[in-house]
Amino acid sequence: MKTLPPVDVAIVGGGWTGLTMAKELATRTGLKILVLERGGPHKTRDYLDNMDELDYAIRLRTMQPIRDETVTLRHSVRNRALPIRQYGSFLPGTGVGGSGEHWSGISYRYYPHDFQRVSHLVDKYGRARLPENCAVRDWPISYDDLEPYYERAERLMGISGKAGNLRGTKVEGGNIFEGRRQSEYPTPPMKMPYLAALFRDATHSLGYHPFPLPAATTSVPYTNPDGVPRAGCAYCGYCERFGCMIGAKAQPTNTLMPVLTRRNNFEMRTGAWVRRIVAEGAHVRGVRYADSRGNEVFQPADLVFLASWTLNNTRLLLLSGIGAPYDPETGKGVVGSHLTHQVSVPAATLFFDKPQNAFMGAGSAGIAIGDFDFLDHTDLDFVSGGALYTVCYGTRPIANFGVVPPSVRTRWGAEWKKAALHNYDRTGLVRFYGEHLAYRDNYMDLDPVYKDRLGDPLLRLTLDWKDNERNMVRFITNRAVQVGQVMGAVEIQPFQGLKRYQATRYQGTHIQGGTIIGAKQTDSVVNMYLQHWQAPNLFVLGASAFPQNPSSNPTLTAVALTIRAADAVIQRYLKHPGALA
Amino acid sequence: MPRSPRRHFLTLSATTLGGLLVYTLDRKSARLHAQTSALKVPLRFFTEDEALAIAAAAARIFPADESGPGADEAGVVIYIDRQLASAYGRDHYRYTQPPFEPGVPEQGYQGKETPREIYRAGLKMLGPFHTLAPAEQDARLKQIDTTVFFSLLRTHTIEGMFCDPMHGGNAGMIGWQMIGFPGPRMSYFDDVDQHYGAAFRPKPESLAQMLGRPVTPGEDTET
Numbered sequence: 001m002k003t004l005p006p007v008d009v010a011i012v013g014g015g016w017t018g019l020t021m022a023k024e025l026a027t028r029t030g031l032k033i034l035v036l037e038r039g040g041p042h043k044t045r046d047y048l049d050n051m052d053e054l055d056y057a058i059r060l061r062t063m064q065p066i067r068d069e070t071v072t073l074r075h076s077v078r079n080r081a082l083p084i085r086q087y088g089s090f091l092p093g094t095g096v097g098g099s100g101e102h103w104s105g106i107s108y109r110y111y112p113h114d115f116q117r118v119s120h121l122v123d124k125y126g127r128a129r130l131p132e133n134c135a136v137r138d139w140p141i142s143y144d145d146l147e148p149y150y151e152r153a154e155r156l157m158g159i160s161g162k163a164g165n166l167r168g169t170k171v172e173g174g175n176i177f178e179g180r181r182q183s184e185y186p187t188p189p190m191k192m193p194y195l196a197a198l199f200r201d202a203t204h205s206l207g208y209h210p211f212p213l214p215a216a217t218t219s220v221p222y223t224n225p226d227g228v229p230r231a232g233c234a235y236c237g238y239c240e241r242f243g244c245m246i247g248a249k250a251q252p253t254n255t256l257m258p259v260l261t262r263r264n265n266f267e268m269r270t271g272a273w274v275r276r277i278v279a280e281g282a283h284v285r286g287v288r289y290a291d292s293r294g295n296e297v298f299q300p301a302d303l304v305f306l307a308s309w310t311l312n313n314t315r316l317l318l319l320s321g322i323g324a325p326y327d328p329e330t331g332k333g334v335v336g337s338h339l340t341h342q343v344s345v346p347a348a349t350l351f352f353d354k355p356q357n358a359f360m361g362a363g364s365a366g367i368a369i370g371d372f373d374f375l376d377h378t379d380l381d382f383v384s385g386g387a388l389y390t391v392c393y394g395t396r397p398i399a400n401f402g403v404v405p406p407s408v409r410t411r412w413g414a415e416w417k418k419a420a421l422h423n424y425d426r427t428g429l430v431r432f433y434g435e436h437l438a439y440r441d442n443y444m445d446l447d448p449v450y451k452d453r454l455g456d457p458l459l460r461l462t463l464d465w466k467d468n469e470r471n472m473v474r475f476i477t478n479r480a481v482q483v484g485q486v487m488g489a490v491e492i493q494p495f496q497g498l499k500r501y502q503a504t505r506y507q508g509t510h511i512q513g514g515t516i517i518g519a520k521q522t523d524s525v526v527n528m529y530l531q532h533w534q535a536p537n538l539f540v541l542g543a544s545a546f547p548q549n550p551s552s553n554p555t556l557t558a559v560a561l562t563i564r565a566a567d568a569v570i571q572r573y574l575k576h577p578g579a580l581a
Numbered sequence: 582m583p584r585s586p587r588r589h590f591l592t593l594s595a596t597t598l599g600g601l602l603v604y605t606l607d608r609k610s611a612r613l614h615a616q617t618s619a620l621k622v623p624l625r626f627f628t629e630d631e632a633l634a635i636a637a638a639a640a641r642i643f644p645a646d647e648s649g650p651g652a653d654e655a656g657v658v659i660y661i662d663r664q665l666a667s668a669y670g671r672d673h674y675r676y677t678q679p680p681f682e683p684g685v686p687e688q689g690y691q692g693k694e695t696p697r698e699i700y701r702a703g704l705k706m707l708g709p710f711h712t713l714a715p716a717e718q719d720a721r722l723k724q725i726d727t728t729v730f731f732s733l734l735r736t737h738t739i740e741g742m743f744c745d746p747m748h749g750g751n752a753g754m755i756g757w758q759m760i761g762f763p764g765p766r767m768s769y770f771d772d773v774d775q776h777y778g779a780a781f782r783p784k785p786e787s788l789a790q791m792l793g794r795p796v797t798p799g800e801d802t803e804t
Contacts (some may be wrong), residue, residue, distance in 0.1 A: 008641040010631040025748075042655055048792060049788075049792070050787055051765035051788055052743065052745050052747075052765070052796070052798075053743075053744070053745070054740060054744045054799070055799035056797075058740065059669065059674055059799055060674070061799060062695055066674065066676050067672075067673060067675060067676055067677065069676075070676040073687075073688055075685075075687070079685075079699065080684075081680070082682055082684040082691055083674070083676050083678070083689045083724055084688065085675050085676045085677070085690060085691060086675045086676070086689060086690065087672065087690060088689055089598065174604050185603065191770075191773050191774040192772060192774055193773050194777045194778060197774075197777065206759070232770075233770075234767060234768035234769065234770050235768070235769045235770055235773040236765070236766055236767060236768060238765065246767075267658050318736045320711065335585070351654060353782075354778040354779075355761070355773075355778070355779065355780040357776055357780070357781045358725075359761075359762055359763060359769075360772060360773040360781075361769075363771065365773070370679065372594055373784070392773075396762070397742075397743035397757065397760055398739060398740050398743050398744060401742070401743055401760065403778070411726075411735070412641070412722070412726070412735055413641065413642065413645075413719065414644050414646050417646070417648060417651070417761060418646075418648045419646055419758060421649065421759055424760040424761075425761055425780075450678060452679065486653075495637045500685070501687060502686075502687045503687060504686070504687065504689045505688045546690070554696065
């Protein structure tokens with residue numbers, strides 16, 4: 001194995017969190033920063049050629065090649081885990097920018113109660129109302145601790161939206177339930193396509209509080225505090241599963257790389273598949289990776305940041321033997337616990353008599369209501385919540401042709417064709433993104449059977465929904481149908497109910513947990529600065545730190561936490577290396 | 582899967598439609614007018630008989646009728662032939678490490694067979710499908726419409742109806758015209774919040790037309 005000259009900082013993974021940390025360190029210190037990215041480079045101009053549904057949205061050519069590595073899944077320890085052989089419920093990207101290239105850009109802040117989740121629930125309803133095996137936690141920091149970093153993350157990306165709680169004053173038209181904000185969004189809300197306007201008017205008339213989705217697809221041209229200019233969104237409808245060809249959607253390649261490529265203390269090394277974090281006792285010495293030719297390389301580093309998405313962060317710690325693996329039988333160990341996946345369902349499929357022109361839109365052009373995040377659960381059979389919303393991301397025909405109302409029974413032939421043609425541009429979804437509580441028996445460990453292309457064990461997910469989530473979805477589905485009726489739908493297909501966790505239905509790439517944040521080293525992997533409790537020169541960035549899955553999408557919070565960690569590293573750790581908490 | 586030693590062609594005829602259709606023939610486009618009698622398309626994976634059987638089955642899934650043209654007119658079989666000949670046909674987009682074990686549906690498809698193998702087995706089920714009368718064809722498809730092969734063929738038929746024409750299907754963008762999909766466009770800034778409830782139907786453009794230059798489709802690259 002070849003040993004390379006040491007660097008000050010090695011960052012594993014070139015997505016939002018890794019490159020945000022790289023930008024903070026490269027611009028505010030003289031340290032030599034190396035980012036190791038498994039995939040290849042991406043350039044904005046390549047994304048023009050990628051406006052092809054088949055190759056990019058169906059064959060998924062910007063995703064991590066699943067032939068090389070996947071995860072295995074079982075519903076409980078009593079079942080046999082099998083590999084997820086083709087992508088379904090989540091889509092990890094590959095290459096510079098990671099999943100931050102093909103994301104939709106919906107950029108909520110978490111609610112204040114999300115950070116005090118277990119205290120909040122116990123205060124409201126008593127400990128007896130927590131579901132069986134519930135492992136929900138409080139974070140070691142509050143919303144107020146993170147608020148300044150949310151503001152920095154929003155300015156970095158140029159998030160579009162409308163404040164609903166400006167320094168304590170509720171503002172109609174924004175999300176009046178949100179935590180107190182110090183400032184308005186950097187750019188105004190996006191334009192509203194037809195379906196979103198119908199949803200806004202219907203929810204308003206029902207007494208709910210609609211607000212425009214906060215969007216990383218910026219509504220107007222915007223230059224961020226680093227001096228990086230971006231175009232305004234053109235609503236072409238190629239966001240999710242695509243990179244943005246005009247750079248209007250904030251992506252690591254158009255937001256962070258323009259700053260980083262001007263620095264001579266920064267290196268991006270692509271084609272580097274990191275296989276181990278190399279530790280010696282309580283000190284990390286560097287990382288071992290396979291280069292694009294398959295050669296094993298040791299890269300020494302003084303400081304290592306693991307920023308390779310929830311599942312790979314957890315897997316690399318397990319493969320490297322850093323920290324005790326979680327054992328659901330004894331409750332001992334920490335790495336791999338608190339596995340969650342946001343509860344995402346198409347609550348109601350609506351059929352209209354009018355055309356929708358649904359090919360126009362953007363991944364975060366839409367309207368949401370926060371009312372169901374603030375339910376009184378006293379007489380309900382669940383304790384969680386979430387956002388009902390509609391987004392006009394721009395429908396494309398291969399993925400969307402063939403949806404027919406429940407009254408049509410056939411799935412091929414002349415009758416089906418006629419109904420599918422009529423309904424193709426007359427459908428719309430009322431969607432739900434809901435909270436997923438953590439449970440003691442939903443967790444990750446290494447699979448004993450299946451291996452990746454290089455021979456390392458795959459990560460095994462033991463994951464299923466519980467009655468709390470099923471009951472929440474049943475309640476929400478009824479409300480979504482009611483909203484659909486007011487929107488003027490002529491036929492409605494309600495969601496058929498949450499049963500077992502499905503690897504086949506896309507639910508969002510918002511898998512969380514595995515390396516959770518906490519106040520004590522006995523029951524968490526990282527401290528409030530995302531620093532590993534046992535190895536002070538190792539930090540683990542991203543939503544793997546989140547102890548449960550709030551209803552809101554996680555990227556903005558992951559970036560805000562990363563900026564907070566960077567401040568602590570620069571202001572304190574570099575002066576006095578050691579534990580920050 | 583060894584290739585047939587003899588190069589096979591599929592003969593398209595222009596009798597069903599009045600308009601002009603554009604097919605891609607190994608990256609060059611060819612125009613087919615109603616007056617022209619036939620166009621010979623080189624096959625990459627199927628034999629001619631296999632292509633005729635698959636084309637006939639796709640045309641029962643998505644038939645030409647009074648609601649518009651169907652799988653034959655769009656060139657769905659050409660699309661499928663190219664996909665199966667490519668890395669996709671060899672299961673390049675799937676985790677294929679053993680052991681292969683039966684699972685529960687929520688774990689997703691666990692079969693060992695590649696798309697090519699699924700089609701070869703499916704062709705045996707279809708038999709000389711293109712020689713049957715339409716009612717017999719529908720009866721045969723009903724017998725197999727819960728199989729993995731049928732499900733894949735139905736998916737591929739939709740893909741071949743509505744893909745960018747560079748992939749060999751959606752010839753002349755007839756699929757996009759039927760549903761009012763304009764293809765990839767750079768901007769709808771002026772229209773996205775207009776036309777509420779009224780059809781807005783820009784004329785379809787392919788990716789190559791929008792860019793003004795050809796693009797290499799995924800099936801012509803190895804990864």
